[in-house]
Structure formats: C-alpha cells, structure tokens
Amino acid sequence: MSEASTYKKSNEERKAREFISPSDLTFAWNDCHRCLWLYYNHGVKNPTFLPLVGDLADMQERYFDGASSHHMDPAIPAGKVLDRGKFVVSKPIEIDGATTKFAIRGKYDILMEFDDGTYGVIDCKFQARDTDKSDFYAPQLEAYAFALENPAKGEPKKISALGLFVWSLVTPRGNAESGFGLQLKSTWRPIERNPDALNSRLAEFITMLSEPVEVSNGCNHCKYIADRREVLGNE
Numbered sequence: 001m002s003e004a005s006t007y008k009k010s011n012e013e014r015k016a017r018e019f020i021s022p023s024d025l026t027f028a029w030n031d032c033h034r035c036l037w038l039y040y041n042h043g044v045k046n047p048t049f050l051p052l053v054g055d056l057a058d059m060q061e062r063y064f065d066g067a068s069s070h071h072m073d074p075a076i077p078a079g080k081v082l083d084r085g086k087f088v089v090s091k092p093i094e095i096d097g098a099t100t101k102f103a104i105r106g107k108y109d110i111l112m113e114f115d116d117g118t119y120g121v122i123d124c125k126f127q128a129r130d131t132d133k134s135d136f137y138a139p140q141l142e143a144y145a146f147a148l149e150n151p152a153k154g155e156p157k158k159i160s161a162l163g164l165f166v167w168s169l170v171t172p173r174g175n176a177e178s179g180f181g182l183q184l185k186s187t188w189r190p191i192e193r194n195p196d197a198l199n200s201r202l203a204e205f206i207t208m209l210s211e212p213v214e215v216s217n218g219c220n221h222c223k224y225i226a227d228r229r230e231v232l233g234n235e
Contacts, residue, residue: 016041019105022143025201032219033208040209046221060124061085061109073188077161079114090147095203104147120161130168134189141191142198162191
C-alpha cells in the first residue's frame with residue numbers, strides 16, 4: 001500500500017470528538033477556530049510544546065493534597081481538599097432544549113469539600129507575574145462545575161465556589177551551598193458562578209464545529225501549512 005493510500009485510510013478512520021475539553025473553551029476558542037474545527041471533526045491537532053507546565057501544575061496540586069482551605073488562603077470557604085487531578089464527564093449538553101452529541105470531559109486540578117456540604121473547583125496556575133486572568137479562565141472552571149453537577153454517572157455535587165490559585169514569581173533565594181529556590185507570591189482569585197455564560201460559549205462552540213471554518217490569516221500553524229504547500233506543492 002502506498003504512503004498516500006495509507007494516509008487516506010488513516011484519515012478516513014479518524015473519529016470526530018464528542019467530548020469537549022474545558023480548556024478548549026478558553027485557550028483553543030481564543031485561538032484559531034479553523035485548527036479547532038480540524039481537531040474536533042477530523043482528529044488533526046496542531047503540535048504544542050509547553051515545557052514544565054505539567055510538572056509545575058502537579059507540584060502545586062501535590063503540595064495541597066488533603067490541605068485545609070485555611071492553609072491555602074483564608075478567603076477560601078471553610079473546608080478541605082477532597083481530591084485532585086481527576087477526570088469528570090458530564091451528561092450530554094443541551095442547546096436551546098435540544099440534546100447534542102457533545103459532553104464535557106476534563107481533568108480538574110483540585111476539588112474542595114466545604115463544611116456546609118457543597119464543593120468547589122480550584123484551578124492551579126503558575127504565572128511569571130500576578131495578573132488577574134479570572135475572566136479568561138471562567139468558562140473552563142464553569143465547565144468543570146457543569147460536569148460535576150450533571151455527571152454522566154454517579155451522584156451530582158453542588159458546586160458553590162470556583163477560583164484560581166495562583167503562584168507567581170517574586171525573587172530567587174539561596175546559594176550554591178544551601179541550594180537555590182524561588183520565593184513565590186500566592187493569590188486566591190475567586191470566580192463568580194455564571195452558568196448562562198457557559199451555555200452561550202457552548203452554543204457558539206458547537207455551532208462553529210458544525211460548519212466549515214475559513215483559514216485564519218492570523219494563525220501561525222495555518223500560515224505554515226499554506227507556505228509549505230506553496231513551496232512543496234502536493235508532496
């Protein structure tokens with residue numbers, strides 16, 4: 001079988017995604033819709049490389065494993081860390097009363113259990129500067145809340161709080177003899193619940209996936225593919 005035939009067969013066998021990742025409602029949505037459309041409809045994902053991001057996030061989550069909310073920040077409602085780094089899957093999403101084929105599937109950072117019997121979702125962030133990105137990440141956190149309150153399986157959990165727990169850089173510490181470290185600033189940024197905003201984002205997201213999307217002139221990946229075709233032709 002030729003290379004071209006092999007590629008054609010593998011492309012035909014690709015499955016369209018039916019699970020929407022909460023992070024795609026932020027990063028990917030605010031980037032190139034053409035690339036997002038290709039990923040969800042044909043399984044073609046542009047390559048990304050984020051060194052240290054996973055390691056730093058895991059470090060934050062492990063550091064607060066089982067911790068009380070007061071240990072993290074006094075402004076967080078009274079409770080404790082119940083779980084971390086677990087996947088959640090929602091029931092099918094409804095848009096304008098109609099059930100779609102899509103559902104939310106993603107992995108939250110920290111799940112809090114509060115003293116009043118409700119729960120909270122915290123997303124851990126490691127930033128160079130302590131800037132407020134609450135509005136940007138709100139759809140992602142609200143998507144986790146939706147999946148926990150509307151699970152595909154198991155008992156729903158009432159989510160009363162969402163927020164970002166941010167570590168930002170301050171200054172290096174130590175020396176060669178004692179070892180080096182970083183002084184970090186810790187900031188709790190609560191995010192107000194807004195299910196209506198999530199519903200609007202999901203409606204736009206699903207509508208975009210259902211129709212062909214034009215190439216974005218501002219996307220570096222699309223530009224690379226177009227330039228490559230121009231140089232190499234159909235190779």
